[in-house]
Amino acid sequence: MRIIAKSNAVTRARIVKGMTQRELADLTGISYAYISLLERSMKTIGPGTAKKLAEVLERPFEELFELR
Numbered sequence: 001m002r003i004i005a006k007s008n009a010v011t012r013a014r015i016v017k018g019m020t021q022r023e024l025a026d027l028t029g030i031s032y033a034y035i036s037l038l039e040r041s042m043k044t045i046g047p048g049t050a051k052k053l054a055e056v057l058e059r060p061f062e063e064l065f066e067l068r
Helices: 007-016 021-028 032-039 047-057
Strands: 003-005 065-067
Touching (some): 003 007, 007 047, 021 032, 021 047
Antiparallel strands (some): 003 065
């Protein structure tokens, strides 16, 4: 099973919080390049990292990610 970001949801949540990809990267400890790949659904994500992103973006996990 893989965790894939719902690209529009992650991007929208980040923008609503007023963050750039770099700011989100700094808060989560993830590289901004990786965030860019997630926002385009080009990379899978681990459960811990997905949870951290959901917490920082203050959105439910299910809203931002899907299991495949």
